Amino acid sequence: MTHVIVLMLVFCGVSGSATTEAPFSPNELSGNITNAAVQGFSENITNAVPFYDPFPVNQQDIDNFRQQLNQESLIRLSLTNQMYSLLKDVIVMKKQMGQMDSIIQELAHRKNSDKEAVFFHASISKHLQFERNTPVNIIYDTVLSDSHKAYSFQSGVFTAPSSGLYIFSWSSLVEAQKILNTELIANGLVKGRSNCYNEGGPGYENCSGTVPVILKAGDTVNIRTHKGNYVYGDGWSSFKGWKN
Structure with a gap:
């Protein structure tokens, strides 16, 4: 130019x-x-041509923007903390569920074990005579059934193979003019009685007793005379028990 x-x-x-x-x-x-x-x-x-800013920004806009950023940061931090807290709760819950599952399995195992049938049944083969006022253990010498071989036909004592609730029942046949008052003994303690007083009766008398007892494994149960001088045998007098 x-x-x-x-x-x-x-x-x-x-x-x-x-x-x-x-x-x-x-x-x-x-x-x-x-x-x-x-x-x-x-x-x-x-x-002639002044500078023009197409996006003018003032201090208030900057402060508002900073405030929004701070709020978003706080929200993110809160969400992060909640997420970690939820994750910890899930981990704790999984551990508790694992422990609960172990407990349930153990209870199921115990339940199955507890449902295992436990029972015995024994009777007296011969007539027995006793001193009237001298308590003695009655021996039921004929074992008709015994699921765990827990009853001794030599001592007349039943030993619980496992813990639980047991039901015991015994019956006695007595001749005329005889008496046989009996007691069910568990670990040396009286748990039940049966009265078969027939000293003034003209004929036979049949007496029985049934008692529930909670036992631990190894506890013992037997029948003992309280006052008695006679019991009829030939299988008419018996002692039985089973786990409920």
């Missing part, structure tokens, strides 16, 4: 007067035009 202007001025000077010298040299003219033009153009552009 500068070169064009210089050429135009030169041409005008030449055409106006062939002998007239140009007032400026091409270099001076080019430098003056360039400096003046550029400076003026810059000033005009600066003054």
Whole structure:
């Protein structure tokens, strides 16, 4: 552009007067035009076209933005803490469920063990006579059934093979003019009695007793006379028990 202007001025000077010298040299003219033009153009552009920000931001907007970021950070932190807390609860729950499962299996095993049938049945084969006021253990010498071989036909004592609730029943046949009052003894303690008083009776008398007893494994049970002098045998008098 500068070169064009210089050429135009030169041409005008030449055409106006062939002998007239140009007032400026091409270099001076080019430098003056360039400096003046550029400076003026810059000033005009600066003054005429102000800077425009398409996204103006003030301090209030910045503060609001920071507040939103803080709130979002707090929310994320709260959610993270809740997630870890929930994860811990799940882990604890899994451990508790594992322990509960072990307990259930153990209880099921015990239940199956407890359901195992335990029973015995024994009777007296011969008639027995006793001293009326001297308590003695009655021996039921004929074993009809015994699931765990827990009854001794030699001592007349039943030994519980496992813990639980047991039902014991015994019956006695007594001749006329005889008496047989009996007691059920568990670990040396009286748990039940049966009265078969027939000293004034003209015929036979049959007496029985039934008692529930809670036993531990190894506890003993037997029948003992309280006052008695006779019991009829031949299988008519018996002692039996079973686990409920």
